[in-house]
Structures are given as structure tokens and as C-alpha cells.
Amino acid sequence: MELHALDLYIKSLIKEAGHLIRNSLATELVIEAKSNANDLVTNMDKEIEQFFISRIRRDFPGHRVFGEEGFGDVIENLDGTVWILDPIDGTMNFIHQKSNFAISLGIYENGIGKLGYIYDVVNDNLYHAVNGEGAYCNDERLLPLKETSLDKSIVGINATWVTPNRYIRHEDSIRLIQDVRGTRSYGSAALELAYLATGRIDAYLSMRLSPWDIAGGMVIAKEVGAIATNFKDEPANLLKQDSFIAANPSVHSKILTEYIHVK
Numbered sequence: 001m002e003l004h005a006l007d008l009y010i011k012s013l014i015k016e017a018g019h020l021i022r023n024s025l026a027t028e029l030v031i032e033a034k035s036n037a038n039d040l041v042t043n044m045d046k047e048i049e050q051f052f053i054s055r056i057r058r059d060f061p062g063h064r065v066f067g068e069e070g071f072g073d074v075i076e077n078l079d080g081t082v083w084i085l086d087p088i089d090g091t092m093n094f095i096h097q098k099s100n101f102a103i104s105l106g107i108y109e110n111g112i113g114k115l116g117y118i119y120d121v122v123n124d125n126l127y128h129a130v131n132g133e134g135a136y137c138n139d140e141r142l143l144p145l146k147e148t149s150l151d152k153s154i155v156g157i158n159a160t161w162v163t164p165n166r167y168i169r170h171e172d173s174i175r176l177i178q179d180v181r182g183t184r185s186y187g188s189a190a191l192e193l194a195y196l197a198t199g200r201i202d203a204y205l206s207m208r209l210s211p212w213d214i215a216g217g218m219v220i221a222k223e224v225g226a227i228a229t230n231f232k233d234e235p236a237n238l239l240k241q242d243s244f245i246a247a248n249p250s251v252h253s254k255i256l257t258e259y260i261h262v263k
Helices: 003-024 043-059 091-096 170-179 189-197 211-223 249-259
Strands: 031-033 040-042 064-067 081-089 102-109 112-120 125-130 135-137 154-156 182-184 203-209 227-229 242-247
Touching: 003 043, 003 102, 003 112, 003 125, 040 043, 040 091, 043 064, 043 081, 064 211, 081 091, 081 189, 081 211, 102 189, 102 211, 112 189, 112 211, 125 189, 125 211, 135 211, 154 189, 170 249, 189 203, 189 211, 189 242, 203 249, 211 227, 211 242, 227 249, 242 249
Parallel strands: 064 081, 154 182, 154 203
Antiparallel strands: 031 040, 081 102, 102 112, 112 125, 125 135, 203 242, 227 242
């Protein structure tokens, strides 16, 4: 299928999945813990991933699926066409707030991000991009990121990373939050990337994210000029969990070189 036809197909699929999620908000969720008591999954996470996979298997049997809940394929490389999916990014928000969560989806061809989607289900805002053709929120094209400085920047960072941890020197994170204009934490990597792409925040960083957290958002953010890497300034990892920073290009390198020191 041609890229623009695939784009239309995916938008319809995402809106249908969003309708299913909104309908579930009035029902009682089945909640389980995964790796720890705060790593949660619901019946809807599983059902939405299976919904996507059933359609992909039917309509694109040659494509592979890399999904958070494990119903897709075992992905050890990005050869061919790979759908990288988080059916509900921000599950804790979904459970506790009934808001601030999103469907996140990136379509990659031989490792190149071709299509990206973040669907803010409750607010019915679809952030999307086609590689090389700009990024949009619904039908409104997003403007390229404007040059800024760190002291005028708002940075997305979880409070965990400014407390003692085994990943980075937290003293440097404390300096970062002291030197920027402000910090925010939304509890959904996908929404943080959408807010970066719209200029609501100027950088987003986390010590530990999975490919499905960032795959869709990276395509969108790159279309407005953002830079996305791991903390070693290497290409963001789309095969396994890794550190991650996406930022306005005028502050990306400064944050990495002056404030991030990996243990």
C-alpha cells in the first residue's frame, strides 16, 4: 500500500481504537501489575493491542508488529515494515485520571520512521506525521521549533530522576531543574513528545524508555526539527529499553554535555 493510503487507513484505525477506549471509561477495568506494583496493565491495554494486531494480520500480512503487551512478533531487527505500538501509553493515568494517556504508533521501514501517530484519546487530538512532509495536530500543521535558550526552556522530566538513582548523577539533574525556566511531568512519554513537537515543552528526557514509548513521537518531533538520541548521543534505541532525550536543537547538546552524566 502506498504511504498516503496507509496513512489514511491508520488514522481510521486509531480513531476506531480510541472509540473503544472511550467507551471503556465507564466500565470497571481489570488491572494487573507487570514488573512491579506500579507497572500496570489493564484489560483494555491488551484488547486494544489485539485489535490492532488482528487488523494488521488481516490487511498487511507481510508487516510485523512490536507491541508493548507482547501479542505481536519477536522483533530483533527493523527489517521490512514494522509497526511499533503502545496501545495505551500512560496506563497509570488511564486508571487513576481517565485522562492524560494516548495511543502511540510508529511505522518504520528498514529502520526509517515513515509514519508517526500520537492520539490523545480523551481530547480527540491526533498528532501525526509523514516522513519529510511535516507534522500536524489534527489538520493544523505544526510550525518548526523556534530557537531558545536553556534558561527560557520548560523541560519534561520525572521527579524520580532528581532523586538518588542508579542511572545518572542526580546532583546534575538538580542543577538542570534549577537552571531551566520550569519542569513538567505528564506521565506519558507519547504526550510529552507531542508537547515537544508543539513547543509546549522544549525537551523531554527519561533514563528508561521502551521503543513503543517513543516510536510514533520521534517521527512527529523530527518533522519540526527536534533531535532525539539516547544519553550517549547515539540514535534512539528502537529495539530495546534505553535512555532517551528529545529536545529543541538549540538545547539538546547543552543538556547532554553539561547536565547528564551516566553512572
